[in-house]
Amino acid sequence: MPRRFPYEYYQQGDVVVGGMASEFFPIMDSVLFNEQPTVELTDYPVVLLKNYQHVLALVFAVKEINEHPKILPNITLGFHIYDSFHNARITYETTLRLLSAQHRFVPNYNCDIQNKLISVIGGLSSEISFYMSVILDIYHIPQLSCGSFVTIQSEKRKFPSLYWMIPDETHQHKGIASLLLHFRWSWVGLIALKDDNGETFLQSLISTFSQSGICVAFIQRHPEVNIISDIEDVMKNWIEMYLILLHSKANVIIVHGEPQTMFSLSWVLYTGERESLAKSPLGKVWIVAAQWGFASMTLQKKNDIQEFYGAITLPVHTKEVPGFQKFVQNRNPSVTKGDGFIQHFWQQAFECSFPNSDPTSEKRCTWEEKLESLPGPLFEMSMTGHSYSIYNAVYAVAHTLHAMHVSRGKHRVILNEGRLLNQKVKSWKLHSFLSRISFNNSAGDSVSFDGNRELATGFDIINLVTFLNNSFLRVKVGKLSPQDPSGKDFTIHDDKILWHRSFNQVLPISLCNDNCLPGFIRKKKEGEPFCCYDCDPCPEGEISNQNDMDFCIKCPEDQYPNMDQDQCVLKDVTYLSYKDFLGESLTFSSIFLSLVTILILRIFVKHRETPIVKANNRNLTFALLISLLLCFLCPLLFIGQPKKVTCLLRQTAFGIIFSVALSCVLAKTIIVVLAFMATKPGSWMRKWVGKRLAYTIIFSCSFIQLSICALWLHTSPPFPHLDLHSFSEEIIMECNEGSILMFYIALGYLGFLAILSFIVAFLARKLPDTFNEAKFITFSMLVFCCVWLTFVPTYLSTKGKYMVAVEIFSILASSAGLLCCIFFPKCYIIILRPKLNNRERLAARRTL
CATH class of the missing domain: 3.40.50.2300 (Response regulator)
Incomplete structure (x- = not known):
């Protein structure tokens, strides 16, 4: 009754x-x-x-x-x-x-x-x-x-x-979103009662979460339990809910904390433990909204509440x-x-x-x-x-x-x-x-009260600490203050929070998948919520320096990505330095060849009255040696940190000095041809053989190159330049040639002189050996042309200091070719075969 x-x-x-x-x-x-x-x-x-x-x-x-x-x-x-x-x-x-x-x-x-x-x-x-x-x-x-x-x-x-x-309530929902973002939890579950209040709660929370980049792993709407409920259906519903909680990767569960919801949740956890559905405690972070007082029914008095250890509630202040x-x-x-x-x-x-x-x-x-x-x-x-x-x-x-x-x-x-x-x-x-x-x-x-007849207050953030005797302690760890300015409306003290024992006091992770580490970006999975993604490495030249970035960022021009592509490293500034092995080698070669040239010049000056030195215009020989000496010293302008003066001088000085050297070679070749033609009786060529012709050739050929270089400096001169893009890890300090067209015109003019000298020398190669340098000039021009023909594609295919090194090598190699082919045979006669260096012997050889 x-x-x-x-x-x-x-x-x-x-x-x-x-x-x-x-x-x-x-x-x-x-x-x-x-x-x-x-x-x-x-x-x-x-x-x-x-x-x-x-x-x-x-x-x-x-x-x-x-x-x-x-x-x-x-x-x-x-x-x-x-x-x-x-x-x-x-x-x-x-x-x-x-x-x-x-x-x-x-x-x-x-x-x-x-x-x-x-x-x-x-x-x-x-x-x-x-x-x-x-x-x-x-x-x-x-x-x-x-x-x-x-x-x-x-x-x-x-x-x-x-x-x-x-x-x-919307203030509380925004506070929950701020809490999730603070701990980087983006994959959460929702539990609410299957009624109008629960549905309103879910719709509001889902809308707030979607704006904050938070995804919902599952939604559990449980029916109200009353005296007429079928106990078998209720138990089945509790077991299904427990299995969802057990297998979900969401470690954070948000509960609409109405008493009926908390009553059902307590029985869900109790049923799961009683049925031994899990080998260990469930281990979740429970975030309870509404005015929850963690109340149990009388018949739940002996239910264990340890699963709620570390729960976070957001009651009104x-x-x-x-x-x-x-x-x-x-x-x-x-x-x-x-x-x-x-x-x-x-x-x-x-x-x-x-x-x-x-x-x-x-x-x-x-x-x-x-x-x-x-x-x-x-x-x-x-x-x-x-x-x-x-x-x-x-x-x-x-x-x-x-x-x-x-x-x-x-x-x-x-x-x-x-x-x-x-x-x-x-x-x-x-x-x-x-x-x-x-x-x-x-x-x-x-x-x-505010304008909406609501209490003008905020919320406390409470951490629940349970004890084995089923008592618990509320620890205030933060607050939500909607009336405060943005940025100060959410406060939390991480060090005061105690998490569920299964997390070993390490911050729980609640993600659909593992974070994309720095160096990777998120790539959305088709058909999955936006919180579920793959991790793709950043493209070359870009980095990501935070977890779960959606876009990679380019490094500044003076920086480059490290191997892990998670930070930008300052690029090294490089140029052909005297301290580099390559710079040291080229400097040594330049000085060594200059000393050799000086030695040869000294030998020729010392034996200037001998027939072999006098042969074929002694002054042209000295002019050629001096110009080759300067050619060997030109590379010193290319080595070291580029500056405005060195950038202006090095290409123009190289072009003018080389044009003088090639003009000397051309003059010597032409004079050889004219000298043999003038030996014929009554030849009108006799009047052309002399110093005037040689000086005219040198001056006119050099003047053309000088004019080209002057026009170059006037219109678009070379200047120091930082190349930030040729190498990913280096900044190249170089001389920008200004006008590439003028650079190749100057270089092409040198090629023209070399080819012209080669043709004339080739045609005169069969003249008598005693007074004929044409054969040696032919070989020297052949070396010169080969060097500079290979220079162009090599120069275009290299960058930075190696491009400068190629040009220096070409200068030294072509100059050394001239020096060796033209002067070494004469030095051989002067030093090792002095008996051949007399007029009678030279004349005797000519009559052979």
Whole structure:
């Protein structure tokens, strides 16, 4: 047989605050205040005992106000507490009772002037609040809801008399997104009740996450569990949910923390452990939204809560209210009068009975039980978020009423027994004062409403630390302050957070796949959420210096990627230096060949009167040796750091000096030809053989090259230049030739002189040997042409200092070819065969 539980908490006063929210004694449902009307329940109701604290918070607030000398002096604040039982019909009925005379259910009739209903506090859920507002809005009675959030602002605007003792839920959702981004969690699961509130929560959160780059691995909508639920279907649903949690790569699970959701989640975890579906603890990071108080039903008292170790909750900001814990500690059925809840709470909490309630029970209540001995999931001594909201709501009504009395003091009248009452106060007149009310509560927090009739406050970030005896500790590790400027609205202290034991206190990872390390970029997987991706290496010349970058970035021009392509390294500035082995080798070669040339010049000067030196114009020989000496010294302009002067001189000096050398060779070749032609009797060529012709050839040929170089310097001169692109890891310091066309014209002119000298020498190669240098000049020009023909493609195919080295090698090789082919045979005769160096011998050889 079912029995009736008449629960009542009632206090008379000059003005009365009505209290109602979702149920204190539901059947497998969430709870808050209980009330006077009787309700049919089974013999063993399932109860959320923790919500008894909400009753105590209201009683404590009213007690403080009535004892406060400056708030509503000489006015007694009273209250009625009713229960909605999370039922629309009962909610409407109990709302009408608030509007009826005491102990009479006659709506719209209330002749009790001593108990004036001034406002209503409730309910715990948004549905209950809206059910109440349907009736209360008709009378414009202020209603302060302390329960769950409502995201849709249009729903709030339908009820202008409804105030919310919590901030907008969207702030909390943005805070959760900030929390996930802070810890780089982008792959999360969502759990919510399968109802309108749960669906609104999911839609809002998914929208916020998509804007923040966070993906949802799975969504679990579990149905509400009640007395008529099929236990087999419920168990099957719990096992399926546990398997999803077990196999998902998402280590972070966000739970819509309504009591019904937390009730089901606790049973999901308990069922999974009981069925041994996992070999080790599940090990997840639970992020619980809404005003969750981590409450357990009585039948869950022995359930292990260790799986929630390290959970993170985001309740509305609270502070410890002075004196509340002492007030709660003093509650005891033996001394507390007028509390219709305490006996039933005591029996449920301590699993005992009073003689008048159950004579057959084996365990009797001793009255010595202590509330502080109860585990946290059943009852907490410190004020929870909901209780704090109720506490602030009572004070908001009291301060509003006080402000109205102060502003309209002339209407006050004295009634019997010294009571002070404003007979003209109507509840609808409180709105103008309530919307502007602002005060500091006893905990030091500011209480006021914003333009949307929501409490202007923020959220705490709480880390839950559980213990083996099923008690737990809330550790504040951060806060969300929507009123603060962007960048300062989210604060968290990582070092204070304790993670689930399975993570060994290492920051958990919750990703669809491993991070793409620096040097790689994310590449989206077809058909997968954007948080699931492959990792591709950066293209050559680009880097990524952070995890999970979507694009690689180019290094600055003076830097290049390292081997891992995760940072840019400063390029080395290179040029053909005297300190390089290559530079040292070319410098040595240049100086060595210069010394050899000086030695040959000295030999020729010393033996200048000998026939072999005099042969074929001695002055041309000296001019050629001096020009070759300068050719060997030219490479010194190419070695070392390029500067403006060296860039201007090196190509032009090389071109002019080489043109002089080749002009000398050409002059010597032409004179050889003319000399043999002039030996014929009566030849008109005799008058052309002489110094004038030689000087004319040298001057005219050199002048052309000089003109080319002058035009080059005037139009587009060479200049120092940094080549940033030819080599990925080097900056080449070089001389930009200015006009490449002028460079190749100058080089081509040298080629023209060389080919012309080669042709003339080739034609004169069969003249008598004694006075004929043509054969040696032919070989020298052949070497010269071969060197410079191979120079052009080699020069074009190299970069940097190696390109300079190729040009230096060509200068030295071609100059050495001239020196060796023309002068070594004569040095051989002068030094090793001096007997051949006389006129008779030379003349004798000629007659052979």
